[in-house]
Amino acid sequence: MNFLKILLKIFCWTLISIFNGIYEAGSIPANFKDSLIFPLHKKGDTKLVTNYRAISFIDVEAKLFTGLLLNRLIQWLDGHNIITEFQAGFRRDYSTIDNIFSL
Numbered sequence: 001m002n003f004l005k006i007l008l009k010i011f012c013w014t015l016i017s018i019f020n021g022i023y024e025a026g027s028i029p030a031n032f033k034d035s036l037i038f039p040l041h042k043k044g045d046t047k048l049v050t051n052y053r054a055i056s057f058i059d060v061e062a063k064l065f066t067g068l069l070l071n072r073l074i075q076w077l078d079g080h081n082i083i084t085e086f087q088a089g090f091r092r093d094y095s096t097i098d099n100i101f102s103l
Contacts, residue, residue, distance in 0.1 A: 004060060019065050023072075032062035 008015065022029065035056040044051040074092075077083050088094040 015061075015064070018061075019068060022065060023069070031059055032065065034058075 035058045037054050037056045039052040040055050042051055042053055083091070086099060088096045088099050
């Protein structure tokens with residue numbers, strides 16, 4: 001991650017330009033849609049498939065772009081009052097436990 005931070009300082013404006021181009025074009029590059037799936041052993045017999053879980057690796061650029069896109073989407077949704085106060089799942093600083101009192 002330190003390597004990425006150094007690269008971001010150097011290539012920040014290049015990445016911004018690329019990400020804005022992707023955003024304006026409205027089309028995600030094909031390599032952003034690919035991931036490498038790796039089986040990770042949980043416990044038990046290594047010969048049983050059920051003792052593994054999958055983890056996936058995606059391009060760092062794709063992860064950065066989707067994070068930026070998520071931030072833009074959340075800002076837009078909040079700015080237009082589309083998400084109600086009762087929506088707690090998948091929101092920062094909210095918990096589904098908060099909605100127990102609404103029941």
